[in-house]
Amino acid sequence: MKFVTVGAGPCGLHVSQLLLKQGHEVTILEEHDRVGAPIHCAGLVGKKLVDKFGSRHVINNIDGAHIFLNDTGFFLKRKNVAFVLDRYGFDRSFAIDISIEYDQRVVSVAxxxxxxxxxxxPGSSICADAIIGADGPVSIVRKSLEMKSSIRYFSGCQQRIRTELEDEHMVIVDINRPFFSWAIPEGNGIVRVGAIGSMKGVDAxxxxxxxxGEVIDFIQAPIPVGRAELVKDGAFLLGDAAAQTKPTTGGGLYYGLRGAELLAKAVGEGAPERYQKYWNKEFGREIRLGLAARRLYEHxxxxxLSLLFSVLMEKKKYIEAEADFEKHSTAxxxxxxxxxxxxxxxxNLKLFLH
Ligand SMILES: Cc1cc2nc3c(=O)[nH]c(=O)nc-3n(C[C@H](O)[C@H](O)[C@H](O)COP(=O)(O)OP(=O)(O)OC[C@H]3O[C@@H](n4cnc5c(N)ncnc54)[C@H](O)[C@@H]3O)c2cc1C
Structure with a gap:
């Protein structure tokens, strides 16, 4: 079967590698001139992802978080609860031994x-039996093929700052509205300070x-949260194009890479439409509860909100011992x-049930 994958981000590359191994023909189209740039990510991932893809691109390990609401804060401690990735190197590791057509911006699909x-x-037209839209949050594949979606976009902003930190292995998370903000030490005296909302959140x-300290660089990019139709007659959405992100924090690497595996599994079974079913089975509850938690948090x-924060503090021991970095539904x-x-x-029942 001949596939075209639009987007050489980690999700598009991972699924392409898996499909090539199954013997399919895959053409990858990428609008930029290389993989891994520009980087739109804080690079914080859990142990599951590192166990699966290796630690070669881990540049710092995280042993806990200092969580704040207003002026109240508490520590959560767990050794190696999360890892900071060199996202450029991580993305490029998926591009090994694979041919990518660069500077190819897809403008329409029919x-x-x-x-x-x-x-x-702009310069060519390619024909394929199947197409994978792994083309990020504002997917042209999703739009061109009118695949259904219910997605909200949040502005993800971040600065990398050269500074001295008391503890290079603890992140700070501030859930004070209207921003959800973070400070993630990447090691070597550099911290990634970010916010969902606007740069004002980073300043705050x-x-x-x-x-x-000195701002080394900054990014601003959309974070998609919600749901999308994953399969439509030979067309598939994956990663940010399919809003495969945690509704609570916007983290998308684990969800999207797992999505790639579920899509490849369904194709390998000769029943690609099963991708939607596999996704719903593994992540349906995550997305549903995550969206409910987000609605409550916002409104x-x-x-x-202070009452919920006090419950979080009471559950500190449970979170430290049990909480799954990638799957929040159990917590x-x-x-x-x-x-x-x-x-x-x-x-707030209406908000919760929606
Ligand atoms: C500020 C910020 C912080 C984040 N922090 C984290 C974090 O700490 N942990 C985490 O897990 N996630 C985080 N995320 C989310 C994470 O970066 C994404 O979920 C992840 O990059 C999704 O991978 P992807 O392969 O689906 O899409 P992308 O990485 O966006 O790749 C899509 C690719 O498609 C290409 N493309 C787009 N349109 C076209 C077109 N028309 N034609 C051809 N090519 C096209 C793009 O150039 C790109 O290479 C963060 C996001 C932001 C914005």
Missing amino acids: KDPSGKFHIKT MREKFGIK ISKND IKTFLLNPKTLSVIMR
Whole structure:
């Protein structure tokens, strides 16, 4: 079968590698002139991802987090709970021994009556039996083929700052609204300070935690949160193009790379449409509960948010021992059993159920 993958990000490359191994023909089109740049990521991932893909591109290990709401904060400690990636090197590791057509920006995709896809770039047109849209948050594949979606975009902003940190192995997370902000030490006196919302969130984070120093670089890119149709008659969406991200934090590497494996598995079984079913089985509950948690976080009163934060503090021991960095649903379900959480949910039932 001849596939075209649009987008040479980690998800598009991973699925392409897996399909090539199955003996399919795969053409990869990438709008930039190389893999891994520009980088739109804080590079924080959990142990599961590192166990699967190796630690060659890990540049720092994280032993916990200092979590804040307003002026209240508490520590969560667990050795090697997360890792900081050199995202450039990580992405490039998926491009080994694979041919990529660079400077090929896909501008439209159409399907003819015989079922073939015609993929247009400014200078050419390619024909394929199947197409994979791994082309990031504002996917042209999704748009051209009118694949259904319900996605909200959040502005992800981040600065890399040269500075002195007290502890190079603890992240700071501030959930004070309207921003969700972080400071992630990458080692060697550099910290990634970011926020979901706007650069104002980054400034506020720096001000609050006294993070001074030279800004080495900065990024601003959309983070998609929600759901999308993954399969439509030979067309597939993957990674950020399919909003395969954690609704709570926007982290997408683990979800998207796992999505690539589920798609390849379905294709390998000769039943590509099963990709949607496999995704729903593994991540449906994550997305559903994550979206409910996000709605509550955004809209409940200050008092209710403080109440939920107090439950988080009470559950510190449980989170330290049990919480899964990549899958938040188990932790969320444990919070749901707490009477304080239940009282907040009952007051905001419409938001929770939506
Ligand atoms: C500020 C910020 C911080 C983040 N931090 C984290 C984090 O700490 N941990 C985590 O897990 N996730 C994080 N994420 C999310 C993570 O970066 C994404 O989920 C991940 O990059 C998705 O990979 P992908 O392969 O789906 O898409 P991408 O990495 O976006 O790759 C898509 C590729 O498609 C190409 N492309 C796009 N359009 C076209 C076109 N028309 N034609 C040809 N090529 C095209 C692009 O050039 C790109 O190479 C963060 C995101 C942001 C914005």
